[in-house]
Amino acid sequence: MTTLSSRSTLNKGNKVHWNLKRNWVLYAFLVPSAVMLLVFSYWPMYGIVIAFKDFNPGLGFAKSPWVGLDWFKFVFTLPNFTRIITNTIVIAVIKIILGQLIPITFALLLNEVRMKTFKKTIQTFVYLPHFLSWVIVGGIFLDMMSREGLVNQMIGLVGLKPIGFLIDNNWFKFTLISTDIWKNFGWGAILYLAALSNINPELYEAAVIDGANRLQRMFNITLPGITSTIVLLAALSLGGILDAGFEQVLIMYNPAVYPSGDVLDTFIFRQGLTEMQFSLATAVGLFKSCIGFLLIMLSNRLANRFANYRIF
Amino acid sequence: MNIQDKSLGSRMFDLINILILTILGLSCVLPFVNLLAISLSSSAAATANIVSFWPVGFQLEGYALVFKSGAFIHAFGVSVLRVLAGTTLNLLFITLTAYPLSKEASELKGRNVIMWFYVVPMMFSGGLIPFFLVVQQLKLVDSFWVLVIPGAVPLFSVIMMMNYFRGINKNIYESAMIDGAGHFRILVQIYLPLSLPSLATLALFAMVGHWNEWFSGLIFLNDMNKWPLQTYLRQQLVSIDTRNLRADDIDLLLKLSNRSLKAAQLFVATVPILCVYPFLQKYFVTGITLGSVKE
Numbered sequence: 001m002t003t004l005s006s007r008s009t010l011n012k013g014n015k016v017h018w019n020l021k022r023n024w025v026l027y028a029f030l031v032p033s034a035v036m037l038l039v040f041s042y043w044p045m046y047g048i049v050i051a052f053k054d055f056n057p058g059l060g061f062a063k064s065p066w067v068g069l070d071w072f073k074f075v076f077t078l079p080n081f082t083r084i085i086t087n088t089i090v091i092a093v094i095k096i097i098l099g100q101l102i103p104i105t106f107a108l109l110l111n112e113v114r115m116k117t118f119k120k121t122i123q124t125f126v127y128l129p130h131f132l133s134w135v136i137v138g139g140i141f142l143d144m145m146s147r148e149g150l151v152n153q154m155i156g157l158v159g160l161k162p163i164g165f166l167i168d169n170n171w172f173k174f175t176l177i178s179t180d181i182w183k184n185f186g187w188g189a190i191l192y193l194a195a196l197s198n199i200n201p202e203l204y205e206a207a208v209i210d211g212a213n214r215l216q217r218m219f220n221i222t223l224p225g226i227t228s229t230i231v232l233l234a235a236l237s238l239g240g241i242l243d244a245g246f247e248q249v250l251i252m253y254n255p256a257v258y259p260s261g262d263v264l265d266t267f268i269f270r271q272g273l274t275e276m277q278f279s280l281a282t283a284v285g286l287f288k289s290c291i292g293f294l295l296i297m298l299s300n301r302l303a304n305r306f307a308n309y310r311i312f
Numbered sequence: 313m314n315i316q317d318k319s320l321g322s323r324m325f326d327l328i329n330i331l332i333l334t335i336l337g338l339s340c341v342l343p344f345v346n347l348l349a350i351s352l353s354s355s356a357a358a359t360a361n362i363v364s365f366w367p368v369g370f371q372l373e374g375y376a377l378v379f380k381s382g383a384f385i386h387a388f389g390v391s392v393l394r395v396l397a398g399t400t401l402n403l404l405f406i407t408l409t410a411y412p413l414s415k416e417a418s419e420l421k422g423r424n425v426i427m428w429f430y431v432v433p434m435m436f437s438g439g440l441i442p443f444f445l446v447v448q449q450l451k452l453v454d455s456f457w458v459l460v461i462p463g464a465v466p467l468f469s470v471i472m473m474m475n476y477f478r479g480i481n482k483n484i485y486e487s488a489m490i491d492g493a494g495h496f497r498i499l500v501q502i503y504l505p506l507s508l509p510s511l512a513t514l515a516l517f518a519m520v521g522h523w524n525e526w527f528s529g530l531i532f533l534n535d536m537n538k539w540p541l542q543t544y545l546r547q548q549l550v551s552i553d554t555r556n557l558r559a560d561d562i563d564l565l566l567k568l569s570n571r572s573l574k575a576a577q578l579f580v581a582t583v584p585i586l587c588v589y590p591f592l593q594k595y596f597v598t599g600i601t602l603g604s605v606k607e
Binding site: 022023025026027029030032033034036037039040041042043044045046047048050057060061106109110112113114118121122123124125126127128129131132133135136138139140141142143144148149150153182186190213214215247250251265268269272273278281282285286288289292293296297 | 496
C-alpha cells in the first residue's frame with residue numbers, strides 16, 4: 001500500500017506544495033493556546049526581572065530601576081529564611097518517602113485480598129479523599145484535630161493528655177504530613193495496583209508448588225514485579241522536594257505554628273500578596289523555581305535512565 | 313489466581329490483612345461520617361462536642377439555613393458556571409493543541425521547537441508574583457473570567473491527549489487524507505470519536521479541578537460576591553472574627569452554632585464530587601495511564 005508520506009517523498013517539490021496547502025491548519029490550531037502561554041506563562045517568566053529590580057507598580061516590569069542582587073542578599077540574611085527552607089525540605093521529603101512507602105504497602109496488602117467486593121469497597125473508600133479540595137479536607141481536620149476535636153477525644157479515652165495538633169510546634173509538621181498521607185495514599189496506590197495486575201500468575205503457581213508461603217511470595221514475586229514502577233515514581237517525585245504542599249499549609253496553618261509550618265510558598269504568598277513586597281517575593285520565587293527546574297530535569301533523567309520513561 | 317492455600321498461617325494472614333485494610337478504609341470515610349453527623353446534630357450537641365458518628369438531637373436546620381443563605385447559593389452558582397465554562401475551554405484548548413502536536417515533523421515543520429515551547433512552562437514558571445502582576449495588568453482582577461482563562465491550557469492534559477492521538481492507527485488518518493478530508497474534519501469526525509474515553513477522563517478531571525480550585529478566587533477576586541464556593545468556604549474556615557463577614561452570614565452564625573453550620577456547608581460542597589465519583593472511578597485508571605508512552 002502506498003502511503004501518502006512515501007508518495008510525497010517521491011517528488012520533493014510536490015511535498016512542499018502539499019504541506020503549505022494542507023498543513024497551515026495545524027499551525028492555526030496552535031495559535032490560540034500559544035497566545036495563552038505567551039501571556040500567562042512566558043510573560044510572567046519575563047516578569048522575573050523584578051527580582052533584580054525595585055519593582056514599582058506604576059513603572060511596570062520594564063521600567064522599574066535595577067538593584068542587582070540586593071533582594072537575594074537581603075533574603076538570605078533574614079533570620080527566618082533558613083528555618084523556612086528547613087521546614088519546606090523536611091515536610092516535603094517526609095511526605096515523599098511516606099507517600100511512596102504507604103501506598104506500596106497498601107497495594108501489596110490489597111493485592112492479597114481474594115474477595116472482589118471487599119477489595120472494590122476498600123478502593124472506593126480510600127480513593128475518595130484525593131478528589132476533595134484542601135478547603136474541605138482542611139476544614140474537616142481543623143475541626144477533628146482541634147483541642148476538643150474527635151481525635152483528642154479518642155486520645156482522652158486512652159487516658160492521655162490532649163495534643164495541640166494545630167497549635168503546637170512540636171506536632172504541626174506531624175499534622176501536615178499525616179493529613180496529606182491520609183488524603184493521597186489511596187490514589188498513590190493506583191499505579192502500583194496496575195503494575196501488580198500485570199504480574200504473571202504462573203509465577204505464583206510455581207512458587208506454591210515449591211512450597212513458598214504467602215509472605216515469601218509477596219517478597220519474592222510481588223515486590224520484585226513492581227520494582228520498576230517504584231523506581232520510576234521515586235525518580236519522578238524528586239522534582240517535588242521544594243513543594244511542601246502550598247494549599248494544605250495555607251489552609252491549615254496559623255501564626256502560632258509559623259516556626260514549624262511556614263514553607264517557601266506560604267512565605268512568598270505572605271510577602272508578595274499580603275505585604276506587597278513584590279520584588280522580594282519574586283526573588284524567593286525565582287530561587288524556588290530554579291531549584292525546582294534542576295530537580296525536574298534530574299528526575300526526568302533518572303526516570304529515563306532507570307525506567308525508560310519519557311514524557312513526550 | 314488458582315492457588316488454594318488453606319494452611320493456618322495463610323488464614324491468619326488473611327484475617328490480619330483484612331483487619332488492617334478495613335481500618336484503613338474506615339479511616340478514609342469516618343471523617344466524612346463525622347462531618348455529616350455534626351451537620352445533622354442540634355447546635356447544643358455540636359457545641360458540646362458530643363457528636364461522633366451518629367447525629368445527636370437530629371435536625372435539618374443547618375441545611376435549611378445553608379440553602380437560605382444567599383451568599384452560599386450564589387457562590388455555589390459561581391462554581392457551577394466556572395466548572396461549565398472552564399471545562400469547555402479546557403477541552404477546546406486540549407484537542408486543538410494536541411492534534412497538531414501529535415503529527416510528525418514531516419507535517420508539522422519545526423515540531424521540535426514548538427514542542428519545547430509547550431514543555432518549558434511545565435518545568436519552569438515565573439512564580440506566583442509575576443503571574444499575579446500580569447493578571448492584574450490585563451485587568452482581569454474582579455472578573456469572573458480570571459477563574460477560567462489563565463488556566464485554560466492544561467499542559468499535562470495536552471501531552472496526555474497528544475500521546476493518545478499518536479496511538480491512533482495511522483492508516484485511518486492517511487486514507488482520510490487521500491479521500492480529501494482536511495485536518496479540521498479529520499479531528500472532529502475521526503480523532504474525537506475515537507478518543508471519547510480519554511476525553512471523558514480529561515473532562516472529569518478538569519471538572520473536579522475547577523470545582524476544587526479556590527486560590528485564584530482568593531487572590532484575584534476582591535469582591536466577595538464573585539467568589540466561587542471553595543473560596544467562600546475557605547473564608548468561613550479562617551474567619552473566626554466577625555469583621556470579615558457579611559451581615560447575612562453573621563445572622564446565620566447567631567442562629568446556629570458555627571460548627572454545625574460549617575459542617576453542613578462543607579458537606580453540601582462535597583456532594584457534587586460524590587455525584588461524579590462513580591464516573592471518576594470508572595475512568596481514572598485510564599486517566600493515569602493515558603500519559604504513558606507505549607513503545
